Amino acid sequence: MAPLIAVAHGSRDPRSARVVTAAVAAIRARRPDLDVRVCFLDLNAPSVDQVIDAVATEGHSTAVVVPLLLGSAFHARVDLPGVLAAARARHPQLAIVQSNVLGHDHRLVDAVRDRIVAIGVAADDTRTGVVLAAVGSSDLRANDRTRALAAVLAGDTRWAETTVCFVTSTEPNVGQAISLLRSRGVERIVIAPWFLAPGRLTDRLEAAALQAAPDVVFSETIGAHPLVADVALDRYDTAVVAAARTRLSA
The missing domain is CATH 3.40.50.1400 (Rossmann fold)
Structure with a gap:
């Protein structure tokens, strides 16, 4: 099974990394059979390159990168694809698939509503x-x-x-x-x-x-709300299916 590499933006604020780590822990708890790893585009460790290099060294043939981003802006459309293109050049034996961002999924809006009710x-x-x-x-x-x-x-x-x-x-x-x-x-x-x-x-x-x-x-940020794990895993599963179809049609 392909590892899920969760990519967050990164921040100098230590609260951000703690919350992202908790959100990724919730993904792991939901799918204990799945190898879930966390990395950051900037400012925090490990970097995307470090995690992909580790996955390649361990002999995996495929990895699915799930951007933990709420919008499909520069980081999702330009920054991360550039990092992944360089990683593919370093590791031609590793198929790296980028899923859609978490995006404007209505389940995340439900999570915001829950945060409001919680106060x-x-x-x-x-x-x-x-x-x-x-x-x-x-x-x-x-x-x-x-x-x-x-x-x-x-x-x-x-x-x-x-x-x-x-x-x-x-x-x-x-x-x-x-x-x-x-x-x-x-x-x-x-x-x-x-x-x-x-x-x-x-x-x-x-x-x-x-x-x-x-x-x-x-109210609090979305954080490690259980619906974040649901959306992230849906993005992972959809990317796995799409990659399989691409291989079959190649």
């Missing part, structure tokens, strides 16, 4: 408005897909309103999103991070939100 916000609380806070992208279509998640997050709740903000230069920023909800009479505002793990950007988000409205509250 004491009932699904039928009509006083509450939620701001889903994401990184933002230079790709306008990617931002539109993120905006569409607001309605998914609202789901079967009775929350007053759910909207989206972006932590980078993309608008609306968190202050603008809070102002929008206030203008519509929302009494209680929750900032819900559309992030796998905490780090510099979530700290920036929190500081900006508190400056705009000191009474806002925050």
Whole structure:
């Protein structure tokens, strides 16, 4: 069975690596028969190269790389494929398959909703408005897909309103999103991070939100929620099937 190589972004913030490691441990627990390894694109060890080199040295013929990324932006479309192309050149005997990112899977939106409920916000609380806070992208279509998640997050709740903000230069920023909800009479505002793990950007988000409205509250990042393991394993299984079909048709 091909190893699953889970690739995270990496961060100087030690909280990020701890959360990613916990999420990968949950994947292992779900599939104890599967060889699951974790690595990082930048700033943390082990690197993608180190893990792939180890897998090749151990004699595996195939490895499936699952990007633990919520968006299909530069890291998924350019950075990681470049790293994997170099690894294939080093190890021509190892078939390296890149799966789709975790992406905008609705199960991850369910995980965000669970994080909100976990801080004491009932699904039928009509006083509450939620701001889903994401990184933002230079790709306008990617931002539109993120905006569409607001309605998914609202789901079967009775929350007053759910909207989206972006932590980078993309608008609306968190202050603008809070102002929008206030203008519509929302009494209680929750900032819900559309992030796998905490780090510099979530700290920036929190500081900006508190400056705009000191009474806002925050839910946790998605983290090691069980649904992350479900999505990651689905990405792995789909990639394995696709690779098998490619070999049969070659």
